Amino acid sequence: xSLLAVGTVAFDAIETPFGKTDKIVGGAATxxxxxxxxxxxxxNMLSVVGDDFPKETISLFHNKKIRTDGxxxxxxxxxxxxxxxxxxxxxxxxxxxTDLNVLASFDPVIPESYQDCQYLMLGNLMxxxxxxxxxxxxxxxxxxxxxxxxxWMDTTWNxxxxxxxxxxxxxxxxxxxxxxxxxxxxxxxxxxxxAMGPKFLVIKKGEHGALLFNRSEVFFAPALPLEDVFDPxxxxxxxxxxxxxxxxxxxxxxxxxxxxxxxxxxxxxxxxVEKFGTERLVNLSQKELTDRVKEFERLVRFxxxxx
Amino acid sequence: xSLLAVGTVAFDAIETPFGKTDKIVGGAATxxxxxxxxxxxxxNMLSVVGDDFPKETISLFHNKKIRTDGxxxxxxxxxxxxxxxxxxxxxxxxxxxTDLNVLASFDPVIPESYQDCQYLMLGNLMxxxxxxxxxxxxxxxxxxxxxxxxxWMDTTWNxxxxxxxxxxxxxxxxxxxxxxxxxxxxxxxxxxxxAMGPKFLVIKKGEHGALLFNRSEVFFAPALPLEDVFDPxxxxxxxxxxxxxxxxxxxxxxxxxxxxxxxxxxxxxxxxVEKFGTERLVNLSQKELTDRVKEFERLVRFxxxxx
Numbered sequence: 176x177s178l179l180a181v182g183t184v185a186f187d188a189i190e191t192p193f194g195k196t197d198k199i200v201g202g203a204a205t206x207x208x209x210x211x212x213x214x215x216x217x218x219n220m221l222s223v224v225g226d227d228f229p230k231e232t233i234s235l236f237h238n239k240k241i242r243t244d245g246x247x248x249x250x251x252x253x254x255x256x257x258x259x260x261x262x263x264x265x266x267x268x269x270x271x272x273t274d275l276n277v278l279a280s281f282d283p284v285i286p287e288s289y290q291d292c293q294y295l296m297l298g299n300l301m302x303x304x305x306x307x308x309x310x311x312x313x314x315x316x317x318x319x320x321x322x323x324x325x326x327w328m329d330t331t332w333n334x335x336x337x338x339x340x341x342x343x344x345x346x347x348x349x350x351x352x353x354x355x356x357x358x359x360x361x362x363x364x365x366x367x368x369x370a371m372g373p374k375f376l377v378i379k380k381g382e383h384g385a386l387l388f389n390r391s392e393v394f395f396a397p398a399l400p401l402e403d404v405f406d407p408x409x410x411x412x413x414x415x416x417x418x419x420x421x422x423x424x425x426x427x428x429x430x431x432x433x434x435x436x437x438x439x440x441x442x443x444x445x446x447x448v449e450k451f452g453t454e455r456l457v458n459l460s461q462k463e464l465t466d467r468v469k470e471f472e473r474l475v476r477f478x479x480x481x482x
Numbered sequence: 483x484s485l486l487a488v489g490t491v492a493f494d495a496i497e498t499p500f501g502k503t504d505k506i507v508g509g510a511a512t513x514x515x516x517x518x519x520x521x522x523x524x525x526n527m528l529s530v531v532g533d534d535f536p537k538e539t540i541s542l543f544h545n546k547k548i549r550t551d552g553x554x555x556x557x558x559x560x561x562x563x564x565x566x567x568x569x570x571x572x573x574x575x576x577x578x579x580t581d582l583n584v585l586a587s588f589d590p591v592i593p594e595s596y597q598d599c600q601y602l603m604l605g606n607l608m609x610x611x612x613x614x615x616x617x618x619x620x621x622x623x624x625x626x627x628x629x630x631x632x633x634w635m636d637t638t639w640n641x642x643x644x645x646x647x648x649x650x651x652x653x654x655x656x657x658x659x660x661x662x663x664x665x666x667x668x669x670x671x672x673x674x675x676x677a678m679g680p681k682f683l684v685i686k687k688g689e690h691g692a693l694l695f696n697r698s699e700v701f702f703a704p705a706l707p708l709e710d711v712f713d714p715x716x717x718x719x720x721x722x723x724x725x726x727x728x729x730x731x732x733x734x735x736x737x738x739x740x741x742x743x744x745x746x747x748x749x750x751x752x753x754x755v756e757k758f759g760t761e762r763l764v765n766l767s768q769k770e771l772t773d774r775v776k777e778f779e780r781l782v783r784f785x786x787x788x789x
Contacts, residue, residue, distance in 0.1 A: 264666060359571060362709045383690035386707060395781045397702045400693060402669045434784040468786055474702045475782040477741040479775055 177217035178423040179289050179316070180207045181308050182298020182412070183278065184222040184246065188258035189451060191265065193405050199452040200232050202255065203298030203322070206409035208241045209456040210416025210443045211296075213464060214424040216240035219289045221308065223277045225252040235457065244286040252277045265404050266381060285311045294423040297321040298412060302331050302338040309341050318428050320344040320419050321373075322411065325351050340372035346415050348379045361386065362393075375433065377418070379411055387437050389430055396437040397474050399445045399467070406451045410444045413456060417443030442467040484524035485730040486596050486623070487514045488615050489605020489719070490585060491529040491553060495565035496758060498572065500712050506759040507539050509562065510605030510629070513716035515548045516763040517723025517750045518603075520771060521731040523547035526596045528615065530584045532559040542764065551593040559584045572711050573688060592618045601730040604628040605719060609638050609645040616648050625735050627651040627726050628680075629718065632658050647679035653722050655686045668693065669700075682740065684725070686718055694744050696737055703744040704781055706752045706774070713758045717751045720763060724750030749774040 182203030189196045204222045211218050218241045226248055236243055253276040261268045283304055295316040297305040305321060321342045327335045328351070339345060345368060353359055356367040365376050365388040378386040382404070384397040418433075418440035425432055442464060446455045489510030496503045511529045518525050525548045533555060543550055560583040568575045590611055602623040604612040612628060628649045634642045635658070646652060652675060660666055663674040672683050672695040685693040689711070691704040725740075725747035732739055749771060753762045 360707075360709055360711070362707050380690065383687065384704075393707055393781060394784070395704045395707075396784075397691075397704065397782070400667075400669050400700055400702075402667055404667070431785075435786055438784055438786065472784075472786060474700060475704070477701070477703075477745055477779075478738075479742055479745065479779060 176215070176293040176317070176423045176426045177219060177291060178211055178215060178294040178296065178419060179219045179221060179292035179308075180204050180211065180296045180298065180416070180419075181221040181283060181305065182207055182296075182300055183255050184220070184224050184228070185255035185257060185278075187408060187452065188256075188272075189406055189408050190258075190260040191406050192261065192263055193403070194451070196451050198256070200229065201257070201409060201452055203300070203409075203412045205453060206412035206447070206456070207296055207298050207416035207419075208236065209239060209453055210413040210440075210447070211420030211423070212239040212241055213443065213459065213461070214417070214420035214439070217423070218242065218420075219245060219286075219292060221245035221283055221285065221289065223247040223249060223281045225254040225277050226250050228254045242288070244288050245284070247277075247284065249277045259408075261407065265407055283308050283311070290314070293317045294419055295319045296415060296419045297342070298415070299324050302327050302334040306334070306338045306341065318343050318419075318422060320346060320415065322346045322415050323351070325354055328354055336371060339368075342373055344375040344377060345373040346377040346379060346411070346418070348381070348411070352376075352378050365393075377437065379414060381407070381410070385414070385437055385441060387430075387433055392430055394430075394434045394437065396434075396441045397471065398441060399470060399474065401445065401448065404448045407448050408452065410447050413447040414440040414444040416440070438468060438471050442471060483522070483600040483624070483730045483733045484526060484598060485518055485522060485601040485603065485726060486526045486528060486599035486615075486619075487511050487518065487603045487605065487723070487726075488528040488590060488612065489514055489603075489607055490562050491527070491531050491535070492562035492564060492585075494715060494759065495563075495579075496713055496715050497567040498713050499568065499570055500710070501758070503758050505563070507536065508564070508716060508759055510607070510716075510719045512760060513719035513754070513763070514603055514605050514723035514726075515543065516546060516760055517720040517747075517754075518727030518730070519546040519548055520750065520766065520768070521724070521727035521746070524730070525549065525727075526552060526593075526599060528552035528590055528592065528596065530554040530556060530588045532561040532584050533557050535561045549595070551595055552591070554584075554591065556584045566715075568714065572714055575714075590615050590618070597621070600624045601726055602626045603722060603726045604649070605722070606631050609634050609641040613641070613645045613648065625650050625726075625729060627653060627722065629653045629722050630658070632661055635661055643678060646675075649680055651682040651684060652680040653684040653686060653718070653725070655688070655718070659683075659685050672700075684744065686721060688714070688717070692721070692744055692748060694737075694740055699737055701737070701741045701744065703741075703748045704778065705748060706777060706781065708752065708755065711755045714755050715759065717754045720754040721747040721751040723747070745775060745778050749778060
């Protein structure tokens with residue numbers, strides 16, 4: 176089933192306790208699409224870049240069967256740029272630069288060839304743009320997943336709430352779920368979020384795993400304890416890409432299948448953080464992915480009745 | 483198999499965002515023994531209190547088949563007292579009062595009837611006292627589990643390291659594992675801790691669950707997402723009591739069985755935090771425990787191959 180992924184395609188400059196990069200390719204849609212490409216080859220990317228964006232990366236997208244008909248390239252303009260520095264614990268970071276550039280006037284035009292998409296992943300972006308995409312699709316996709324962040328809660332609260340009322344699955348991190356609902360308990364936060372519109376909620380807890388809620392059930396996917404985490408940039412988007420990519424591949428949006436999707440998303444994210452930027456996501460083998468998923472199974476498997 | 487549990491038996495005064503208690507019964511050995519009592523009836527408590535300690539609580543211990551031959555009662559002295567206040571997130575707290583009282587001169591005399599213990603739980607205490615207990619046992623128990631905290635790393639580093647070299651299982655929280663090893667990665671921290679002596683490591687992460695390591699494997703037990711957490715006091719000790727209680731009940735210290743023990747410990751801890759102090763641990767039914775463990779199973783169960 177075809178997947179439409181909306182989000183930034185951009186440059187990042189990253190500093191972690193392990194090293195520093197110059198401008199490298201990043202952006203939510205980049206991570207989402209690369210991650211999803213391990214599950215399905217019907218991926219439509221919707222984004223905007225300047226003419227400074229490398230042709231080789233666009234070729235790479237094509238090699239990964241990611242369609243870029245909806246990737247606008249603005250002549251004479253610059254791509255979105257973000258730079259940040261992670262603290263020693265890798266769980267928090269300071270933003271050093273945010274140059275919106277082409278993103279400031281992003282008008283998400285949907286190519287005709289994208290109109291039939293059944294799975295829609297709205298990566299972190301201005302809620303107004305996420306909403307426009309939904310309004311411009313003639314047929315509502317079977318599943319709409321949205322990722323957002325605290326910044327939009329601080330700056331565009333009403334637009335965000337309006338947007339949330341239109342989606343199926345919200346992915347958000349734990350502190351943001353608390354900010355959005357003013358509830359410390361994630362169980363209570365989930366209830367309040369369901370009242371806002373979404374039918375499913377994924378709470379991302381970074382090194383502590385992820386929770387999936389529907390109105391009556393909860394599932395927990397652990398994070399794999401890793402020897403080294405080099406760069407958390409893009410881990411959340413990679414997770415989302417694996418999650419929706421697996422759902423699009425299987426065409427099954429039952430809660431049971433979403434559990435598997437959560438594990439695949441977590442496995443993809445565990446690869447992402449092993450290297451800087453998208454490096455680890457570009458050359459992953461199917462066997463590495465299968466083996467990694469088995470590690471997740473071993474990590475939480477217990478048999479309470481075997482003695 | 484008989485279990486010897488060493489630790490404080492004390493008074494606590496607790497303030498959380500949900501309320502405040504006067505002096506109530508607490509202490510590591512109290513929580514450990516009450517929790518373990520749901521698994522085995524051969525529990526020997528080793529501790530010290532003043533004559534201000536309520537007789538009814540000692541009767542309660544006896545009702546729970548907890549032997550108190552090794553609970554010294556010091557006439558004219560006062561029991562250990564701690565008071566603390568939890569922050570809004572319930573993950574951090576300030577200590578308001580620590581009155582050592584009888585604990586200042588605690589000499590852990592082991593009754594003859596305790597000498598045959600096969601499972602030893604050394605609750606959080608001065609490392610020197612934990613060490614004395616091991617030295618005063620004529621026969622080394624089959625399994626020695628030790629819990630400690632950052633305070634002893636700050637004040638009695640050498641004694642702590644010496645004590646760690648004598649044990650089998652260390653239980654510690656994540657920030658303490660990092661402090662003990664100066665490693666942020668818990669995988670690297672585990673390796674350094676194994677070099678200090680322990681063969682197994684349990685890293686407690688509170689609302690984020692717990693990890694069990696041996697030299698070659700890792701297992702993760704989730705925490706149950708709870709609607710309300712009223713009071714985290716004693717959760718770590720309750721966890722430890724369930725863990726070693728289950729091992730003592732089954733007499734099996736394989737890694738596979740330790741996984742189950744970790745789940746039972748987590749289940750007991752999930753009850754503990756639902757009420758103030760030991761309230762929830764006193765009147766738990768076997769069915770409630772079995773049902774809770776099933777919730778843990780459901781929380782992490784997935785079948786990667788079912789579609």
